[in-house]
Amino acid sequence: MIDKKRKLGKKIGDLQIGDSYTASHIIEDRDLLLxxxxxxxxxxxxxxxxxASQTPYKRPIVPSVMLFGMVSSLVSMxxxxxxxxxVQHEMRFKKPVNxxxxxxFMIEIIAIDINNYQVTLSVLGFDAEGxxxxxxxxxxxxAYEPESITASSLENFF
Known part of the structure; x- marks a missing residue:
């Protein structure tokens, strides 16, 4: 793990209000069962x-926390x-998803707090009907910029 470089996401200085990302996902039975x-x-x-047919939903629905997991994946990837x-989330699930x-899904940066090293993102999700x-x-x-492992482990050699 140490020898393999992993690409990190944008640091706070690389982000701007209005930066956004959009993705679509079809929620299949396999995903739900997993x-x-x-x-x-x-x-x-x-x-x-x-x-489910005996409820107002009429068909099985997708767990709201599973939808949040998809949003979380957009943020982390x-x-x-x-x-x-x-570090904090506030979600409203306005309509069930079957x-x-x-x-x-659409996420967008709406505020940047450099002093606290945090950004606020808005989240919207729409079904196929809009x-x-x-x-x-x-x-x-x-993401934080990591400290160099080489620099700290070899500091006695400089």
Whole structure:
């Protein structure tokens, strides 16, 4: 691990208000089963068609925390990117998402706090019909520039 360089995301000085990232994801049954197995969540609203058909939802829905996980992935892999960390989140799940649905996620930097080394991102998610399914804000700590391992381990040789 030490010898392999990993590309880090943007540092706070590289970010600007208005920077954004958009991605779409189709939530397939396979994704749901992996998530539900990992979390040991057996809520019948998420997996049982017969139960869900008797609710106002009519069909099984995607767990809201799974949708948040997709948003979290956008932050940690794209904006600001690897090395970043969500320190606070506020999400509203305005409309349920059904299995095998496509969701378009959009994140955008709306504020930068250099003194606290944090950025605020807005989050929006829309289903295939264009209806808003997610609306929220994230407080994110972007990647830090790592200290050089070589410089500190060889400091006696300079």
């Amino acid at each position: 998530y539900l197995g990992l979390t040991n969540d057996a809520n019948p609203l998420y997996i049982q068609h017969d139960y 794209h904006l600001p990117g690897p090395g970043s960390h969500i 299995h095998n649905s496509e969701v378009k 209806d808003e399914v997610i609306n929220g804000k994230l407080l994110v700590c972007p």
